[in-house]
Amino acid sequence: MINYKHLHYFWVAAKQGGIARASELLHITPQTISGQISLLEQHFGSALFSKVGRNLELTETGRLALSYADEIFTLGDELEDSLRQGSAERPQLLKVGIAEVVPKTIAYRLLEPAYNMGEPLRMLCKENTLESLLAELALNRLDLVLADGPVPPGLGVRxxxxxxxxxxxxxxxSPSIAKSLQVNFPACLDGAPLLIPSEINLMHVRLLQWFDKQNIHPQIMGEFDDSALMKTFGQAGVGAFIVPTAIADEVVNQYGVELIGSIQDVREQFFAITAERRIANPAVVAITESAREWLA
Structure with a gap:
């Protein structure tokens, strides 16, 4: 079993950039800290630091250990803070992963009901690739992942x-582009400047297939991983862009753009992914039930 005192000395030394600074912070001699870290390295069977000139740098094992130590001691601080508070004041912690392809406005609308339950809530949101978020979900570091599709087959993550x-x-x-595209939709998109989601987004293929089926050939001006960045380019007049119809009115008002037209043949889907088949977390229940009413 890990000696957490040894791990704490390593963590402080790594965060402070060396044993000397850790010694000053902890009021312990450098020799003691160095000896405790050596014992931890013996336990792991691998060096945590390597000497480069006069400096210490983390090895690959050290970087991995630091990432876990960060979480362990951060959670320890949170535990201490929570236990010092009365149970009535202690907010529920909801850890949410948001796949980077999910539009920010959609993510907010999906998560908002969790704040309307009448109970104190603290939400921790992480944005990353779906694969990275599912790995964290499998380690119980997240309660929920919002995505634009189900768990990919063959990923090996439950x-x-x-x-x-x-x-x-x-x-x-933008108004300057929209004025020439609001007649004869969707044929007006043929040759029109257009911004689309990049290929990491499931909408990329669906959209291109729809254009081929309609024999429409827009001028693709850019492809974007981040839908918020795509909206910013669109607002500046680089090209027309797509948004889920569910939030089209909000986007029109927020970005000062105009609606050209809507289609139902291309559908954007949204999923909540959890580590358990049956949802028990009240905040996650509120999120899923509200979403199914809104996106019905």
Missing amino acids: GFNHALGESGVSFVA
Whole structure:
């Protein structure tokens, strides 16, 4: 079993950039800290630091150990803070992973009901690739992952898919572009400047297939991983862009763009992915139930 005192000395030394600074902070001699870290290295069977000139640098094992130590001691601080508070004041912690392809407005609308339960809530949101978030979910570091699709087959990570609903797609553009595209939709998109999600987004293939089926060939001006960045380019007049119809009105008002038209043949789906088949967390229940009403 890990000696957490040894791990704490290593953690402080790594965060402070060396044993000397850790010694000053902990009021312990450098020799003591060095000896405790050596015992930890013996336990792991691998060096945590390597000497580069006069400095110490983390090895690959050291970087991995630091990432876990960060979480362990951060959780320890949170535990101490929570126990010092009365149970009535202690907020529920909801750890949510948001796949980077999920539009920010959609993510907010999906998560908002958790704050309306009448109970104190502290939400921790992490944005990353779906694969990275599912790995954290499998380690119980997240309660929920929001994604634009179910767990990919063959990923080797266990997760249970809960369909939240789906939305059609709307095309919007800055006024300067929209004025020439609001007649004869969707044929007006042929040759029009267009911004689309990049290929990491499931909508990328669906959209291109729809264009081929309609014999429409827009001028692709850019592809984006981040939908918020795509909206910013669209707002600046680089090209028209797509948004889920469920939030089209909000995007129009927020970005000062105009609606060109909407289609139902291309659908954007949204999923909640949990580590358990049956959802027991009240905040997650509120999120899923509200989403199914909104995206019905």
